[in-house]
Structures are given as structure tokens and as C-alpha cells.
Amino acid sequence: MNTGVHPVIMAGGTGSRLWPLSRQMHPKQFLPLADKQSMLQATLGRLDGITEAQPILICNEEHRFLAAEQVRQSGKTPSILLEPEGRNTAPAITLAALHALDCGEDPLLLILAADHLIQQVEAFHLTIEAALPLAQEGKLVTFGIVPTHAETGYGYIQRGCALGEKGFKVERFVEKPDLPTAESYLASEDFFWNSGMFLFRASRYIEELELHAPDILVACRRAxxxxxxxxxxxxxGKEAFTACPENSIDYAVxxxxxxxxxxxxDAGWSDIGSWSALWEVSDKDADNNVLHGDVLAESSSNTLVxxxxxxxxxLGxxxxxxxxxxxxxLVAHKEKVQDVKNIVAKLKELGRDEYSNHREVYRPWGTYDSVDHGHRYxxxxxxxxxxxxxxxxxxxxxxxHWVVPESVMPASTLSLSPSASIF
Known part of the structure; x- marks a missing residue:
């Protein structure tokens, strides 16, 4: 366990390709997609054995109470930084680095996404340990995922010459390729999926940001x-942060x-960025189906329900x-699931609430479920x-009109004026 490592968990994003389960106000990082725990809670749990330092959690202010409740359930006590709106990964990581430095420390920051699946936790820990010497030497370390197939939905990293026992110089970053290019990458064994996870010292990141994207640094310092x-x-600071350029850490630094x-x-990683990705990492029945909930699949195959x-x-x-x-x-062909985000965009354009909220909405005090509605009721x-x-x-x-079940609360304990409202 390394006490000098300070985890940073980025919990922004909307996960629109996992609609209708993931929505703007309750995105995938707060959902139990691959486990009984939410993806955020699973990410927090993977920190055990790496460091005793409490993480820095970065999330949108719209999700603050949802994030705080899940963190409380996990037993962690992180610093929670609230973004007034998402500005991509470079500004988010900059906020975390500046916050760590303002606390009088210059730790190694382990940058993680809240919505990734890592099935082999011990292998993950060993890889973090192997990356420590490079980060301590001042390198900005990224983690390249050993590819298992020709994937067109991920960016790639090409490795260069060896650095130490386990590391490599980054030759270049590559955008999401077409299928023939992805197949050539897989055959070469020199290309790795870009995981979006990093390890570096806070001050080194700030130095490189000041050199390559000083406008982001100025805006985040002010924020x-x-x-x-x-x-x-x-x-x-809302005004300062919303004025910050929107950029990823890959492009910016x-x-x-x-x-x-x-x-x-190589630890069973997936970003579960689509329904087909969830199907790939889930346990399947004899017909290659992934079934969750009350489901009967007759003469059906290769399907997620x-x-x-x-x-x-x-049926069939x-x-x-x-x-x-x-x-x-949602009913979609598995080959079209990357386009689910287009449905979300259309719902937003039409002004339909389904793009943003579930019928059940979370509040700091609990939840409410809109059971029925009509004209004036x-x-x-x-x-x-x-x-x-x-x-x-x-x-x-x-x-x-309020009805309070006796099994929940005696009616005599509820006192509301006839015109009082919680909404």
C-alpha cells in the first residue's frame, strides 16, 4: 500500500449510449450495471489495497447528493469537488491537482473514471505498483489496455521504446479507427486501447499544463x-469554470x-460504453443471452434483456x-447501439423529460415516483x-391530498398545511 498515491475519481458524464437506464440526472456511474454495487462504489472499493488516502471525487453539482449518498454507503470520506457544468477531463483533473497542492501536498495522482469495470483487481493493483517508479521520476503515465479484439469504439496508444522494467514511451495517440485499421493494430501488438486512466505527480501535471494549455490552468486556478x-x-467558481476551454487531457497535455x-x-477492463459492451462482459446462458430481471427468452440468442x-x-x-x-x-440491434445517443439527442430536441429524468427522481431527503399525471393533476x-x-x-x-401508510408512519405524526408542497 502506497500512502503517497492520492486517487482522483472523475464522476461526470451522462452515459447517453446506455439510455434508457442511464440518464442525465442519473447516469451510468451511479447505476449497478455489472454488480450489485454502483460503478462508482465499485471504483471506490478497488482503492482498498492501493492507498489509505481519501480520494478526490469530481462530479456535476446536479449529482451531488446522489454521489454523496453512494460515497457514504461505501465508507469513504472524499473531498467532493462540484463542477457547475462539464468541461471535459483536462479541466476536471486540473481542479483536483490544484486542490491537492492547495492542501499543502504534492501527491502522485491516480486518475480514474467512476464508470469503468475492472474484473481482476489484483492485476490492477500490480499494474499501479509497476507504474509508480515512472511517475516518481516525473513521467505522466497512462495505462494502455491489452486489446482482446479489433475494437472501433476506443482510441489507441502506440507504444515506443522501453522505459524501465514495465513501461514504454508513448509513440502516439490514435483516434478511434475503422475496422481494417483496428485489425492491423491488433495484429501489430504495438497498439493498446486508451483507458483514460493516469498516474502522475500533481505538480508535474500543472507544469505540463502551463506549458501546453495555460488558458485551462488560468481558468481553473480562478475557479x-x-x-x-x-x-x-x-x-x-461558476463564472470562471464555465469560461474554461473544454478539452480532454489527451489533447491538452x-x-x-x-x-x-x-x-x-491486462485486468478485464471495460468502460461499458454501450449495451453491447455490457453484453460482452456479462455472464451468458446456453444461448448466449444476458438476462436481467423477470425475463423469459424463448428461441432467442445473442440478446441482452x-x-x-x-x-x-x-420469441425468435x-x-x-x-x-x-x-x-x-428500448429495442435495438446490437450493431446499432453506438447510435442510442442519437435517440437521447432527439428526445432532448423534442423537449421530452425521458432524456433527463427517470420516472423515479432522487432528492437529498429520498425519492419520488411520478405514478400518474393528467390535465391539472x-x-x-x-x-x-x-x-x-x-x-x-x-x-x-x-x-x-396525502396518504401515509400506518406501517411507515402513524398519520398523526404528519403535519402539513393544506397548501404546503414539496415540489
Missing amino acids: IDEGQRDLDFLRV MEKTESAAMVSL QAEHRFVAT VDNLIIVETKDAV QVKRIMVKPGAKLSVQMHHHRAE
């Missing part, structure tokens, strides 16, 4: 300086620095993705966490 503590969160190094990682709330039956289908939620159903099922308190507002032109 940190103007930040305010809010409960368990640190809100960075890694493709330009002379200090980029790579260590290969995710039934969240209702019984779903399939092949190579499909079927996802059922309370308010939406709506019905909601409200679940309040023990000890929590609803926000109360006043409405003069709306009547409310």
Missing part, C-alpha cells in the same frame, strides 16, 4: 480561488508532452438489446429517508 464550501462539497509514458494493463419493473418475453429474436424501465423501452409516491426532512413551499392555487 478554485473563488470556490466556496457548501456542506460536504467544494463548489468551484498527453499528445504534446515529451514525458508521456505507458504501462500496459434488462427488465427493470415488468415481465419481458422474447437474435442479436438484440431490449431494455425496459418504468417509463421507456399528478400522483406521486414519496419515500422519505429516516430522519430526513422535506423542503416545504407554499402554493395558493393547488390542493394536495
